[in-house]
Amino acid sequence: MSNIAPYLFRRGIQTILTIFLIIIINFFIINLAPGDPIRVIAGEFAFSNPEYVKALRKRWGLDKPLSERFIIYLINLFKGDMGFSYRYMQPVTTIIGERIIPTLLLTFTSLIIAFLLGVLLGVFSARKSGTLVDISLSFTMIILYSMPVFWLGIILILIFAVNLRLFPIAGMYSARVKYEGVRLWLDILWHMALPVATLVLAQLPVYYKITKASILEQTREDYVRTFTAYGFHRETIFRRYILRNALLPPVTIFGLQLGFVLSGAALVEIIFGWPGMGRLLLDAAFYRDYPLLMGLYLVTAIGVAAANFLTDIVYMFLDPRVRLR
Amino acid sequence: MVKALNGVSLELEKGESLGLLGESGSGKSTLAYAIMGILPSNARIIAGEILFNNNNLLRLSERELNTIRGKKIALIPQNSMSALSPVHRIGDQLVDILKNNVGLSKKEALEKIKEKLKIARLSSNILRMHFHELSGGMRQRVMIAMSLMMDPEIVIADEPTTGLDVIVQYQILRELKSLQKNLNLSLIVISHDVSVIAYTCKKVAVLYGGSVFEYGPSVKIFRDSKNPYTSLLLKSHPDIHSPVEKIVEIPGSPPNMLNPPKGCVFHPRCPFSKTLCKTKQPPLIKVGIDHYTRCHFVKEIFGA
Amino acid sequence: MKTIISRVMNKTRSFLKLYSQDKIGLLGLFLLLFILFIAILAPFLPLHDPYSIKYRRFLPISWKHPLGTDHLGRDVFSRVIWGSRTSLIVGFVAAGISALVGIVTGSIAGYYGGLVDDILSRIIDIFLMIPAFFLILFIIAVYGNSILYVMTVIGLLTWPSNARIMRAQVLSLREREFVQASLMMGISDLRVLFKHIIPNAIHPVIANTILQAANAIIIETGISYLGLGDPNAISWGRMIYEGQGYIMSYWWISFFPGLAIAITVLSLYLVGETLAKILNPKRIEVSEF
Numbered sequence: 001m002s003n004i005a006p007y008l009f010r011r012g013i014q015t016i017l018t019i020f021l022i023i024i025i026n027f028f029i030i031n032l033a034p035g036d037p038i039r040v041i042a043g044e045f046a047f048s049n050p051e052y053v054k055a056l057r058k059r060w061g062l063d064k065p066l067s068e069r070f071i072i073y074l075i076n077l078f079k080g081d082m083g084f085s086y087r088y089m090q091p092v093t094t095i096i097g098e099r100i101i102p103t104l105l106l107t108f109t110s111l112i113i114a115f116l117l118g119v120l121l122g123v124f125s126a127r128k129s130g131t132l133v134d135i136s137l138s139f140t141m142i143i144l145y146s147m148p149v150f151w152l153g154i155i156l157i158l159i160f161a162v163n164l165r166l167f168p169i170a171g172m173y174s175a176r177v178k179y180e181g182v183r184l185w186l187d188i189l190w191h192m193a194l195p196v197a198t199l200v201l202a203q204l205p206v207y208y209k210i211t212k213a214s215i216l217e218q219t220r221e222d223y224v225r226t227f228t229a230y231g232f233h234r235e236t237i238f239r240r241y242i243l244r245n246a247l248l249p250p251v252t253i254f255g256l257q258l259g260f261v262l263s264g265a266a267l268v269e270i271i272f273g274w275p276g277m278g279r280l281l282l283d284a285a286f287y288r289d290y291p292l293l294m295g296l297y298l299v300t301a302i303g304v305a306a307a308n309f310l311t312d313i314v315y316m317f318l319d320p321r322v323r324l325r
Numbered sequence: 326m327v328k329a330l331n332g333v334s335l336e337l338e339k340g341e342s343l344g345l346l347g348e349s350g351s352g353k354s355t356l357a358y359a360i361m362g363i364l365p366s367n368a369r370i371i372a373g374e375i376l377f378n379n380n381n382l383l384r385l386s387e388r389e390l391n392t393i394r395g396k397k398i399a400l401i402p403q404n405s406m407s408a409l410s411p412v413h414r415i416g417d418q419l420v421d422i423l424k425n426n427v428g429l430s431k432k433e434a435l436e437k438i439k440e441k442l443k444i445a446r447l448s449s450n451i452l453r454m455h456f457h458e459l460s461g462g463m464r465q466r467v468m469i470a471m472s473l474m475m476d477p478e479i480v481i482a483d484e485p486t487t488g489l490d491v492i493v494q495y496q497i498l499r500e501l502k503s504l505q506k507n508l509n510l511s512l513i514v515i516s517h518d519v520s521v522i523a524y525t526c527k528k529v530a531v532l533y534g535g536s537v538f539e540y541g542p543s544v545k546i547f548r549d550s551k552n553p554y555t556s557l558l559l560k561s562h563p564d565i566h567s568p569v570e571k572i573v574e575i576p577g578s579p580p581n582m583l584n585p586p587k588g589c590v591f592h593p594r595c596p597f598s599k600t601l602c603k604t605k606q607p608p609l610i611k612v613g614i615d616h617y618t619r620c621h622f623v624k625e626i627f628g629a
Numbered sequence: 630m631k632t633i634i635s636r637v638m639n640k641t642r643s644f645l646k647l648y649s650q651d652k653i654g655l656l657g658l659f660l661l662l663f664i665l666f667i668a669i670l671a672p673f674l675p676l677h678d679p680y681s682i683k684y685r686r687f688l689p690i691s692w693k694h695p696l697g698t699d700h701l702g703r704d705v706f707s708r709v710i711w712g713s714r715t716s717l718i719v720g721f722v723a724a725g726i727s728a729l730v731g732i733v734t735g736s737i738a739g740y741y742g743g744l745v746d747d748i749l750s751r752i753i754d755i756f757l758m759i760p761a762f763f764l765i766l767f768i769i770a771v772y773g774n775s776i777l778y779v780m781t782v783i784g785l786l787t788w789p790s791n792a793r794i795m796r797a798q799v800l801s802l803r804e805r806e807f808v809q810a811s812l813m814m815g816i817s818d819l820r821v822l823f824k825h826i827i828p829n830a831i832h833p834v835i836a837n838t839i840l841q842a843a844n845a846i847i848i849e850t851g852i853s854y855l856g857l858g859d860p861n862a863i864s865w866g867r868m869i870y871e872g873q874g875y876i877m878s879y880w881w882i883s884f885f886p887g888l889a890i891a892i893t894v895l896s897l898y899l900v901g902e903t904l905a906k907i908l909n910p911k912r913i914e915v916s917e918f
Contacts, residue, residue: 018755025755029764033767033771146843146892148847150869154883222403226409231392231395241413245411281766286770
């Protein structure tokens with residue numbers, strides 16, 4: 001049991017190292033790309049006014065060699081400064097700060113709902129394995145899994161927003177009215193419904209499949225026979241032992257899914273006009289807004305790394321077999 | 326359809342030890358699980374009865390069977406890392422077994438468990454541990470202690486020496502044997518290893534292809550077998566005491582139980598098989614006091 | 630020569646027999662073959678010209694235009710059919726690149742172990758942690774968006790999963806007796822790797838590659854959907870993007886390309902899953918070539 005502390009420490013160091021490596025890779029891939037950000041910033045003066053361009057270049061520090069820029073970047077990073085966006089003329093930290101909450105709202109809500117629903121359906125299907133319900137559910141799930149997330153979103157809009165008029169088509173708030181307090185939250189929830197539904201439907205099959213497979217696998221384990229031989233009912237064995245053992249894989253996946261959910265969330269935000277980091281990313285790529293881009297990637301990568309790390313910790317608590325290493 | 330068992334007739338007296346000896350697929354485990362009623366759900370028992378204290382176990386409902394499982398007839402499961410749940414503590418599971426069956430409180434359960442752990446020569450520290458943290462020998466001991474928890478009359482040991490090195494094997498078997506004597510248990514030992522059965526069991530039933538091929542006192546059978554299969558099986562196990570003999574291998578491979586050979590199941594591999602063996606399954610015939618064998622040509626092969 | 634052919638034929642026969650036991654897998658296979666068939670035959674089918682804008686715009690579903698026309702007056706049906714060529718090529722090329730790089734990397738990491746393995750494994754882990762989609766998005770947006778580019782980039786960023794599988798396989802096979810025996814007989818590392826280990830280790834990678842193809846198609850359509858893909862290629866993703874603005878009145882422009890993606894990806898998933906079940910390393914008996 002005393003293995004926990006050193007293991008955590010090792011994993012922590014690994015995570016930090018990974019993030020560091022990501023920062024490096026990030027920086028070089030982005031800054032080595034063709035296309036000159038200065039020209040974009042200079043806009044219409046890019047070709048007519050070389051003096052202006054030179055001054056701009058100096059101001060943004062882009063006249064210095066790459067390695068120097070990297071060191072500067074690192075130092076600033078430690079101070080909590082992610083640089084200045086070329087396009088928005090604001091600190092990257094501010095821009096991301098504004099947009100991160102809506103993204104997190106979508107991401108976490110859908111993660112949790114998808115997990116709970118997926119696991120529930122997986123358990124249900126495993127217990128009724130082979131029946132019509134199980135087969136239809138499996139079929140539905142694999143079809144869902146095949147659908148591109150953006151198409152799914154469009155279909156949901158088509159059905160529920162356009163035809164049935166149950167939900168708004170886009171945006172996070174109702175643009176025309178200004179709500180306060182609880183009504184504001186309700187309004188947001190109403191706007192959240194379809195985007196979250198899209199993300200949930202996109203993730204559902206993963207949890208379903210892994211839970212179902214896990215439970216079926218557990219039913220074949222030796223301890224099931226042991227407990228049966230000692231007078232336990234099938235139901236009791238299931239609730240007390242199979243379930244607990246079988247939930248390990250889904251929980252592992254839960255943490256690791258963050259990366260995929262973020263990609264999906266970006267697309268969903270664009271479809272639904274949701275003011276999160278998704279649209280930001282796209283525009284930043286188009287406009288060569290390097291600082292913003294780096295900031296976004298960094299935040300994403302840190303989020304994923306942290307999620308991985310947390311998953312490791314949680315898994316360690318749940319599965320005693322890991323602790324021996 | 327796999328015909329796992331076909332033609333088994335055995336008796337076990339109180340305090341006796343019976344060995345079920347056979348290769349994998351011979352049906353020895355299936356037989357034991359049938360006794361406890363823990364066959365997989367797609368298993369069917371077509372004919373026969375299992376009498377325990379004059380009750381036919383096959384006629385009992387699940388609920389009635391549960392009053393026997395663990396309490397009157399206990400299984401020592403095969404030793405594997407997952408014979409108990411890997412994520413729960415050992416102590417918690419043992420307590421759960423007692424709570425579920427006898428309704429003891431946690432404190433009372435722990436007392437009982439510690440008592441049995443002592444008999445199995447285990448420290449009560451293992452209660453706080455997880456199953457995979459134990460060595461093979463300790464796991465086996467936990468299984469033994471578990472089987473004794475509710476003071477059963479019959480204990481069935483399923484391959485009690487799997488994965489153990491020779492020295493530990495000997496220790497376990499020796500302890501098993503003394504336990505049986507001290508507690509006056511009726512013991513059934515399932516194994517593919519002749520020496521295990523020879524050491525622990527007074528009676529042995531040799532199984533092959535789902536049938537009992539020879540059955541009787543182990544001393545008699547191992548010294549003077551009256552069955553071709555048993556003899557060949559014994560010859561393929563070198564004996565440390567007897568002079569160096571040529572080790573014989575039984576030609577061929579175990580039968581496919583989906584489509585077993587007609588007549589005597591062993592006929593494709595038997596060096597003595599004749600036409601009769603290919604068409605008719607030999608019955609169990611008595612060849613001595615409590616000694617039965619299944620072969621058409623006992624007299625011809627082994628003399629009077 | 631003859632024995633090799635007969636051996637391959639026997640293997641194929643027993644493989645097909647195994648495969649056909651899984652009805653769902655068969656469905657997937659037929660679906661996939663159907664799509665492949667149509668994609669290959671597209672130029673010879675009686676379709677409208679997918680690029681021609683001579684028809685009336687926004688025509689709904691009709692006999693003449695089974696899936697309607699889009700905002701430029703192009704026939705949606707023929708564009709969907711032609712789009713399959715793009716997606717399938719992208720899928721298989723990207724998956725192929727991914728498989729190649731993954732197999733080589735995984736084999737080296739698994740076989741040589743030690744420092745080489747540590748470094749490679751670290752790289753694999755990092756790659757798996759970065760959401761590939763974002764990186765691909767950026768690279769395409771900045772470095773270039775020809776369809777060739779897209780395929781290559783996807784392939785080069787998705788190899789880690791193959792590498793991981795391959796590495797695990799090689800690690801376990803490395804200790805097997807036949808490998809040890811070959812090495813002791815003095816056969817060089819490279820030969821052992823290519824002749825003995827890789828042929829036996831490759832089975833789960835094959836299944837994974839099919840799934841990777843599906844993944845590549847999803848990524849490519851996603852990139853095209855964002856408007857970042859090759860504007861000259863007929864891509865289902867781009868079709869959805871173009872039709873988005875008209876979703877309220879002319880839904881078919883975006884709907885059918887998406888359906889096509891779903892069906893294609895579905896067929897690949899079904900085949901991939903079935904292959905994974907059959908080619909399960911626990912099931913495979915190692916064969917000495």
